[in-house]
Each structure stands twice: as C-alpha cells, then as structure tokens.
Amino acid sequence: MSFPWANHYNPQHPFMKWMDEKLPVPRLVYNAVGSGYPVPRNLNYWWNFGFMALACLGIQIVTGVILAMHYAANGLVAFDSVEHIMRDVNWGWMLRYAHANGASAFFVVIYIHIFRGFFFGSYKAPREMVWLLGVVIFLLMMATAFMGYVLPWGQMSFWGAKVITGLFSAIPLVGEPLQQWLLGGFAPDNAALNRFFSLHYLLPFVIVGVVVLHIWALHIPGSSNPTGVEVKSESDTVPFYPYFIAKDGWTLGAFLFIYCAVLFFAPNMLGHPDNYIPANPMSTPAHIVPEWYFWPFYAILRAFTADFFFIPAKLMGVLAMFSAILVWFFLPWLDRSPVRSGWYRPMFKWFFAVLCIDVLVLGYCGGSPAAEPFVMISQIASVYYFMHFLIILPIISSIEQPLPLPFSITEAVLGKDETAASGAVAA
Amino acid sequence: MAHDAGTGIPELTAGDEVRRRDFINIAAVGAASVGGLAVLIPLISQMSPSADVLAESSTEIDISQIKPGQAIKGVFRKQPVFLRNLTPKEIAEANAVSVASLRDPQTLAERTKPGKENWLITMGVCTHLGCVPLGAGEGEVKGEFGGYFCPCHGSSYDTAARIRKGPAPKNLEVPEYTFTSDTVVKIG
Numbered sequence: 356m357s358f359p360w361a362n363h364y365n366p367q368h369p370f371m372k373w374m375d376e377k378l379p380v381p382r383l384v385y386n387a388v389g390s391g392y393p394v395p396r397n398l399n400y401w402w403n404f405g406f407m408a409l410a411c412l413g414i415q416i417v418t419g420v421i422l423a424m425h426y427a428a429n430g431l432v433a434f435d436s437v438e439h440i441m442r443d444v445n446w447g448w449m450l451r452y453a454h455a456n457g458a459s460a461f462f463v464v465i466y467i468h469i470f471r472g473f474f475f476g477s478y479k480a481p482r483e484m485v486w487l488l489g490v491v492i493f494l495l496m497m498a499t500a501f502m503g504y505v506l507p508w509g510q511m512s513f514w515g516a517k518v519i520t521g522l523f524s525a526i527p528l529v530g531e532p533l534q535q536w537l538l539g540g541f542a543p544d545n546a547a548l549n550r551f552f553s554l555h556y557l558l559p560f561v562i563v564g565v566v567v568l569h570i571w572a573l574h575i576p577g578s579s580n581p582t583g584v585e586v587k588s589e590s591d592t593v594p595f596y597p598y599f600i601a602k603d604g605w606t607l608g609a610f611l612f613i614y615c616a617v618l619f620f621a622p623n624m625l626g627h628p629d630n631y632i633p634a635n636p637m638s639t640p641a642h643i644v645p646e647w648y649f650w651p652f653y654a655i656l657r658a659f660t661a662d663f664f665f666i667p668a669k670l671m672g673v674l675a676m677f678s679a680i681l682v683w684f685f686l687p688w689l690d691r692s693p694v695r696s697g698w699y700r701p702m703f704k705w706f707f708a709v710l711c712i713d714v715l716v717l718g719y720c721g722g723s724p725a726a727e728p729f730v731m732i733s734q735i736a737s738v739y740y741f742m743h744f745l746i747i748l749p750i751i752s753s754i755e756q757p758l759p760l761p762f763s764i765t766e767a768v769l770g771k772d773e774t775a776a777s778g779a780v781a782a
Numbered sequence: 783m784a785h786d787a788g789t790g791i792p793e794l795t796a797g798d799e800v801r802r803r804d805f806i807n808i809a810a811v812g813a814a815s816v817g818g819l820a821v822l823i824p825l826i827s828q829m830s831p832s833a834d835v836l837a838e839s840s841t842e843i844d845i846s847q848i849k850p851g852q853a854i855k856g857v858f859r860k861q862p863v864f865l866r867n868l869t870p871k872e873i874a875e876a877n878a879v880s881v882a883s884l885r886d887p888q889t890l891a892e893r894t895k896p897g898k899e900n901w902l903i904t905m906g907v908c909t910h911l912g913c914v915p916l917g918a919g920e921g922e923v924k925g926e927f928g929g930y931f932c933p934c935h936g937s938s939y940d941t942a943a944r945i946r947k948g949p950a951p952k953n954l955e956v957p958e959y960t961f962t963s964d965t966v967v968k969i970g
Binding site for chain 1 (some may be wrong): 832907910
C-alpha cells in the first residue's frame with residue numbers, strides 16, 4: 356500500500372480467490388494490518404499502545420452492549436438496575452467492573468499513546484491528519500466517558516452531569532437556554548439520563564469510524580518510528596504481520612495481566628464511594644471530583660478564580676479547559692522543528708519532561724479539594740501548560756541545534772556495518 | 783423552445799441569459815434545502831424541556847414554621863430553593879455592605895419583597911456550576927459572610943445571598959414568587 360516493496364496479496368485457495376473478486380475484505384485486512392503493510396523495523400514499545408487502545412475499545416463495546424441488555428435508563432430505576440447487574444445478573448458484577456475499569460485502562464493507554472506522539476513528533480508532516488483525527492477521537496472518548504459515568508445515577512453521576520452541563524451556562528447570552536436544551540429540563544433528570552444513554556451507546560461506534568480514518572490516514576505515509584527518519588528502503592521495514600502482530604500480542608497480554616489484577620482485586624480503586632448513594636438533587640456531596648482521567652483539565656477549569664480582561668472567571672475557566680485540548684489541533688504548526696524525534700532534540704526533551712511533570716501536578720491538584728495551596732499550584736501549572744505549547748515549542752524549534760540524525764533506520768539499528776546492512780542497497 | 787433541454791450545448795446558450803434548466807436546478811435545490819432545514823426543527827426542538835417538565839413550573843411552600851435565623855429547603859423545578867427568615871442582625875449586615883463594591887451589585891431590598899425584607903427566598907443553586915450551597919440546613923456551615931457556602935469550588939455568599947468570594951459570577955438567583963398569604967409562598 357505505502358511502499359513499492361510491500362507484499363502483494365495473492366490468495367491460493369479457490370474460495371479466497373472467489374471472495375477476492377466479489378468482496379475483497381481479506382485483501383483490505385492483509386494490506387492494512389497484515390503482511391502487506393511494511394512497518395519500520397525499529398519501532399519500540401511506545402508504538403504498541405495504538406493496538407492496545409484498539410483492544411480497549413473492543414472490550415468497552417462488548418461489555419457495554421451486554422450491560423445495556425440489563426440496564427434501564429430511567430431516573431426511577433437506573434440506580435437499582437445497576438445494583439441488579441451487580442447482585443443478580445450472572446457475571447454481572449464482572450462485566451460492570453470490566454466496563455468501569457476498562458474506561459480507566461483505555462485512558463491510561465490513550466494518554467501514553469498521545470504523549471508518545473508528543474515526544475517523537477508523530478504529529479509532524481506528513482502525518483498531521485493522523486494527529487488531528489487522534490485529537491477528535493480523544494474528544495469523543497471524553498464525551499463518551501462522561502456520559503457513561505452519569506448512567507449509574509448515583510450522587511457523583513448526578514452532580515457530575517450538573518457541573519459539566521453547567522459549563523455551558525458560562526457562554527454569554529445563549530448559555531442558559533443551551534444548558535436547558537442539553538438537559539431537557541432545568542436540572543439533570545429523566546430526560547437527560549435517557550439522552551445520555553442514547554449517545555453513550557452511539558458514540559463508541561462513531562469512534563470506531565474515526566479510528567478507521569485514523570489508521571487510513573496513517574497508512575498513506577506509513578508509520579513513524581523512534582528516530583523520526585523516514586523509511587528509505589526495504590531493509591528499513593518488516594511486514595506488520597507477523598513481526599508487530601506478535602509484539603503487539605505480547606504487550607496486549609501484559610496489559611491484560613495488569614487490567615485483570617485491578618478488575619479482580621481492586622475494582623473500586625478508581626471509583627468514588629459517593630456514587631453508591633442514589634442521586635439526590637437536594638444535596639451536593641462534600642467533595643465533587645470527576646474521574647481521574649479528567650483531573651488535569653478540571654484543575655485548569657478551577658484555576659480561574661478572578662475575572663480576567665473583563666471576562667468572568669467562570670467563562671475564562673471553561674474557555675481555558677477546552678483550549679487545553681484544542682491547542683493540540685495546532686501542534687503540527689506550533690512545533691516548527693524539522694526534526695521529529697525527541698531523541699535528537701537536546702532542548703526539547705527537557706521541556707517535554709517538564710510538561711509531563713506539569714500535567715501530573717495538574718492532575719493531582721484536580722483531584723484535590725478547591726483550597727490552597729492546590730488553587731495556586733494549579734494556576735502556575737496551567738500557565739506553564741499553555742506556555743509550553745504556545746511559547747516554548749515555537750521558540751525552541753527555532754533556536755535549538757539538533758543532534759546529527761542517522762542516515763537511515765537501518766543504520767540506526769545496525770550501525771555502519773556494511774555487511775549487516777547489505778540489504779540496504781535499494782532497488 | 784429552440785434547443786434540446788438537458789444537453790446544455792454551449793453555443794445555443796451564449797451570453798448571460800438564464801436558461802430554463804438553471805431555473806429548475808436552483809428551484810429544486812432551494813426547495814430541498816428549505817425542506818431539509820425544516821426537518822431540523824423537530825429534531826432539535828425535541829431536546830428542549832418537554833411539556834410535563836415545564837408544567838412543574840410553580841410550587842407552594844408553607845413558611846409558618848420558620849423562626850428568625852432559620853431556613854428551609856424547598857423544591858422548585860426539581861431544584862432546591864432556600865427560604866430564609868433573616869434576623870435583624872443579618873439584615874443590618876446585608877445593608878451595611880457598600881453595593882458598589884459587589885461583584886453583582888444589588889441591595890437586600892431589591893432581592894426581597896417590600897414589607898417582607900426578612901424573607902430571603904433564593905434558588906439553592908450555586909451560580910458557578912450548579913452545586914447546592916450549604917447554610918440552609920440545621921448546623922451547616924454558612925461561610926465567612928454568614929450566608930451560604932458552596933463546597934464544590936468555595937464560593938461564599940452573604941446574608942442577602944450575594945456572591946462575595948470565590949468563582950461564582952452572580953448572586954443566588956431570586957425566583958419569581960408571591961406571598962399568597964402571610965404563611966404561604968407561591969414560587970414560579
């Protein structure tokens with residue numbers, strides 16, 4: 356597909372030949388994730404998280420479709436139907452814990468996948484579209500996860516829905532009618548619960564669609580690699596199957612080991628006890644926090660405590676929170692350095708490390724009560740977060756002196772040993 | 783017509799004259815667009831609050847048991863509403879504040895009914911992100927200004943339920959209400 360030396364699909368069995376003429380799905384699979392897709396030979400373990408993310412999406416869809424067979428999206432019985440799943444439905448407890456912890460696992464994997472992209476410059480030309488579609492997938496994941504968390508209709512579900520839809524009320528003029536339109540009422544109630552369930556069921560399939568586009572866009576230039584040097588010849592690549600299917604399979608096993616350890620031994624580790632209290636519109640829990648994967652963005656939301664340039668604090672917080680993700684859309688054009696990989700960027704790699712710490716600090720503050728010193732720390736960390744993307748990246752990409760790049764992927768792997776690299780003689 | 787409709791042979795249609803086919807094209811696409819947009823109206827409008835939700839738009843609450851310094855939580859549109867009987871000291875505190883210094887400048891008199899200045903009736907919905915502030919229930923903290931305190935993000939309201947500190951942009955909303963008698967308030 357992408358390189359002239361890619362293996363060609365050549366079915367032998369008469370049925371496969373017949374199929375290839377009528378509906379060439381096996382050919383599509385062969386070229387997309389089989390022997391027909393050549394991949395740089397030097398991919399390291401950071402490149403395994405895309406496959407793991409796909410596995411997570413599969414786990415979520417399978418467990419989610421099953422949970423929907425037992426769940427009732429009605430404010431009067433939603434909470435009880437979740438308890439029914441937990442206590443009465445055969446294996447219901449396992450399926451629900453698998454789904455709830457599957458969401459956390461999905462975000463762990465996707466955050467590593469995104470930060471892999473940050474470090475190795477995966478967003479740079481010619482892969483900008485791959486990156487943009489990835490950000491779209493992340494936004495869809497956040498919306499899906501938020502609406503899924505509302506469905507058990509516990510205290511955290513209810514107040515999470517109220518606070519997050521309350522963000523829209525910050526928009527001038529149309530804010531409050533917009534919030535009422537989103538909720539179908541003046542506060543979260545049956546109407547909101549029903550539509551959240553409908554959309555929570557729909558969006559994962561939209562994600563599947565965008566994932567197909569993400570992989571399609573990736574396969575046009577081919578996968579990036581840790582050196583950031585583009586593929587030059589056949590010796591730089593190996594076929595995706597069996598080499599990386601096997602490697603992805605091994606890390607998938609390792610992932611499932613950790614996932615199952617949490618699922619079976621600490622299934623409520625990442626949950627909130629308050630969500631085992633039925634939704635009560637009259638009483639707010641003392642300490643509302645979203646799920647851990649929203650904490651960095653929640654910290655940015657709460658960092659604005661005073662009006663700013665005539666913009667009310669509330670609107671400013673909402674704008675900043677959304678901008679924290681929207682800025683990723685501009686990343687391919689903010690980082691002007693022609694060198695992709697952080698390995699060869701002596702200044703960038705330190706700022707990347709600081710960004711990682713900054714996001715962890717934001718996450719910690721977002722999960723803590725809205726009191727000092729967390730408010731001030733989140734203000735400083737929020738400022739740094741935006742500085743990294745809007746100021747630091749453009750500046751270092753123009754003043755940094757990158758380290759010399761290897762001539763080719765083969766040279767990076769095998770050194771300049773002419774005998775070992777003899778396959779490098781391109782056709 | 784002089785020429786064969788449908789083929790649009792250029793030499794037969796020289797100049798800027800409007801052909802019959804252009805008219806049919808624009809009319810068809812225009813009608814389809816108007817129809818398509820009209821279909822969006824029910825698709826969007828179905829999301830708005832339904833008739834039964836809107837029907838819950840008024841509620842009557844008995845206030846005869848609320849002594850000065852006490853407050854109760856009622857329910858209006860499935861949201862909490864705070865009904866508070868202010869003490870003379872609380873009224874004095876609210877009136878002692880310079881209105882110009884407030885984020886959302888309003889006097890206590892503007893937020894109550896004439897002759898009933900001791901009855902502070904507000905929504906129990908923080909104007910930041912919609913949490914229920916503390917201060918209306920027995921023994922709840924009232925924050926540093928003696929009114930209400932929102933535990934979510936730390937907004938403090940004073941004894942006229944005006945925002946004094948924290949991220950909330952506005953005072954607690956005063957719903958429309960009337961005293962139907964000395965002891966009953968109709969909200970909405």
